[in-house]
Amino acid sequence: MTDRRNDQDNETQKGGSADSDPWELFESWFAEARTKEINDSNAMSLATVDQFGLPNVRVVLMKELDRRGCVFYTNLSSTKGTELQSSHKAAVCFHWKTLRRSVRLRGRVERVTDKEADDYFGSRARTSQLGAWASKQSRPLRSRFVLLKEVAKYGLRFGLSKVPRPEHWSGFRLLPDTIEFCREGQHGIHDRDLFSFDKARNLWSRTTLQP
Numbered sequence: 001m002t003d004r005r006n007d008q009d010n011e012t013q014k015g016g017s018a019d020s021d022p023w024e025l026f027e028s029w030f031a032e033a034r035t036k037e038i039n040d041s042n043a044m045s046l047a048t049v050d051q052f053g054l055p056n057v058r059v060v061l062m063k064e065l066d067r068r069g070c071v072f073y074t075n076l077s078s079t080k081g082t083e084l085q086s087s088h089k090a091a092v093c094f095h096w097k098t099l100r101r102s103v104r105l106r107g108r109v110e111r112v113t114d115k116e117a118d119d120y121f122g123s124r125a126r127t128s129q130l131g132a133w134a135s136k137q138s139r140p141l142r143s144r145f146v147l148l149k150e151v152a153k154y155g156l157r158f159g160l161s162k163v164p165r166p167e168h169w170s171g172f173r174l175l176p177d178t179i180e181f182c183r184e185g186q187h188g189i190h191d192r193d194l195f196s197f198d199k200a201r202n203l204w205s206r207t208t209l210q211p
């Protein structure tokens with residue numbers, strides 16, 4: 001990639017290799033996005049499929065990232081929650097417009113542990129916690145007033161005590177077996193690198209793709 005060489009040099013100095021380790025590269029692109037994108041650098045389009053194989057896509061926020069994959073939280077009974085629990089597969093796409101870069105990840109999804117979900121839920125604003133109880137995400141809503149009444153109802157129910165995580169609310173970790181990096185190149189010719197995980201050899205391999 002045009003200036004991937006710089007990323008690669010940096011990674012090599014840090015002891016890793018962006019040539020064979022997509023996580024190093026992802027972390028360095030994400031770090032840059034965090035400083036340069038004004039809003040929601042952790043926003044990603046999440047694609048699932050329904051029971052007929054029809055794709056569905058919406059935006060969610062990545063809340064954790066490590067070498068296993070990226071974590072997002074949602075209502076388990078929502079459309080996406082149902083589809084994820086049925087297919088156990090997903091794809092996400094980050095698009096950092098300011099940087100003119102995108103990263104796509106595809107693979108298996110698994111539920112985070114209850115402890116991880118409790119910890120994250122506990123860190124959310126109280127109104128978001130009450131919203132998680134009140135909203136039957138993806139179901140029809142008669143009016144915003146009805147929802148606000150539900151929020152108030154749970155506010156009274158929990159009073160001044162800690163709001164527990166509802167059972168219908170948790171997180172998923174996308175465990176990618178492919179990660180693709182795309183960067184705008186000169187004259188509209190983009191640079192694309194696809195990393196694929198080879199389970200047998202327990203390592204990532206990199207292929208440059210035509211734009």
Ligand SMILES: Cc1cc2nc3c(=O)[nH]c(=O)nc-3n(C[C@H](O)[C@H](O)[C@H](O)COP(=O)(O)O)c2cc1C
Nearest residue numbers: 040043058059060061073074075078079080081138
């Ligand atoms: C910027 C932004 C961030 C969002 N983040 C989340 C999120 O982290 N989790 C979530 O469940 N919904 C999030 N949403 C709402 C989803 O895009 C979507 O409307 C909702 O989850 C219902 O999707 P579904 O009916 O396909 O399940 C976000 C929306 C926007 C605009």
